[in-house]
Amino acid sequence: MPARILDGRVMSETLRAEISQRVSELKKRGITPGLAVILAGNDPASEIYVRNKGNGCLETGMYSETVRLPESISQEELEAEIDRLNQDSRIHGILVQLPLPKHLDAASALARIRPEKDVDGFHLLNAGSLMTGGEGVIPCTPKGALYMIRQTGVDLAGKDAVVIGRSNIVGKPMAMLLLRENCTVTVCHSRTKDLAEYTRRADILVAAVGRAGFVTADMVKPGAIVIDVGINRVDGKVKGDVDFDSVREVASWITPVPGGVGKMTITMLLQNTLEAAERAEKKA
Numbered sequence: 001m002p003a004r005i006l007d008g009r010v011m012s013e014t015l016r017a018e019i020s021q022r023v024s025e026l027k028k029r030g031i032t033p034g035l036a037v038i039l040a041g042n043d044p045a046s047e048i049y050v051r052n053k054g055n056g057c058l059e060t061g062m063y064s065e066t067v068r069l070p071e072s073i074s075q076e077e078l079e080a081e082i083d084r085l086n087q088d089s090r091i092h093g094i095l096v097q098l099p100l101p102k103h104l105d106a107a108s109a110l111a112r113i114r115p116e117k118d119v120d121g122f123h124l125l126n127a128g129s130l131m132t133g134g135e136g137v138i139p140c141t142p143k144g145a146l147y148m149i150r151q152t153g154v155d156l157a158g159k160d161a162v163v164i165g166r167s168n169i170v171g172k173p174m175a176m177l178l179l180r181e182n183c184t185v186t187v188c189h190s191r192t193k194d195l196a197e198y199t200r201r202a203d204i205l206v207a208a209v210g211r212a213g214f215v216t217a218d219m220v221k222p223g224a225i226v227i228d229v230g231i232n233r234v235d236g237k238v239k240g241d242v243d244f245d246s247v248r249e250v251a252s253w254i255t256p257v258p259g260g261v262g263k264m265t266i267t268m269l270l271q272n273t274l275e276a277a278e279r280a281e282k283k284a
């Protein structure tokens with residue numbers, strides 16, 4: 001029997017309805033959750049992501065603003081914008097759209113965001129909190145991927161989880177989240193020898209590689225949950241890291257691309273922004 005589909009569109013719809021409900025409750029108390037997205041330069045893919053984030057805010061009743069900065073902006077000017085947004089009480093979440101133009105220092109810019117407004121969860125305090133089991137903000141893509149894994153209803157404790165990819169924004173936080181769920185986690189990367197030896201043992205396999213169709217059926221354990229984080233543009237089409245048609249015949253659950261993790265990422269950004277506004281209300 002082919003794998004069941006973990007549908008990011010359907011899950012997002014349900015979650016966004018809940019988010020809208022909580023936003024309208026906050027609004028009744030005079031607070032509109034607000035997200036500011038900083039976009040430096042004219043990267044076409046970033047333009048699309050930023051537009052989708054703004055639309056997500058509109059759809060759920062949140063306030064959003066896009067701060068457009070020229071490609072030539074200096075580090076000081078960029079950080080001055082972040083400082084301004086840190087002080088702006090209408091803004092509960094700040095996101096610096098990556099990648100930044102090459103001459104800018106992304107780590108320094110991210111460190112400038114107040115951790116409680118860091119809705120991407122990339123600030124070192126939030127990363128450290130995830131590592132040490134704290135209550136910090138969790139990065140949107142792995143948070144969305146974990147939500148999808150949980151929707152299978154499978155008891156995750158003791159399961160073998162393999163994450164392919166060790167980036168700070170996907171692979172590493174994903175591994176930490178699965179560890180929190182009491183999975184036995186293996187992180188693979190470009191230097192891993194005999195990758196398929198690891199992936200074939202995975203009850204849960206997360207692919208965050210950035211290569212279209214990289215994970216093939218022979219690399220997957222029968223009955224596995226397969227989560228495809230990849231977004232790769234091939235001949236004008238968006239493709240995942242997993243060879244969907246073949247892997248679907250082996251796995252028990254699988255996420256499609258498009259309509260899988262990508263959709264959930266923006267939904268989790270909205271959730272993180274809402275939660276930042278709720279926390280700000282409690283603190284006030």
Ligand code: NDP
Nearest residue numbers: 141165166167170189190208209210229230231261262265
């Ligand atoms: P990075 O390029 O930062 O990381 C890719 C990882 O894959 C690296 O750790 C790299 O290893 C590893 N890798 C590369 N080649 C191989 C190989 N042959 N065998 C094993 N491992 C390999 O990418 P990101 O983590 O930022 O993103 C990964 C994918 O997810 C991309 O397609 C990206 O577009 C997508 N993405 C999707 C999002 C969504 O919303 N769905 C959000 C963010 C990203 P090494 O460290 O050794 O170089």
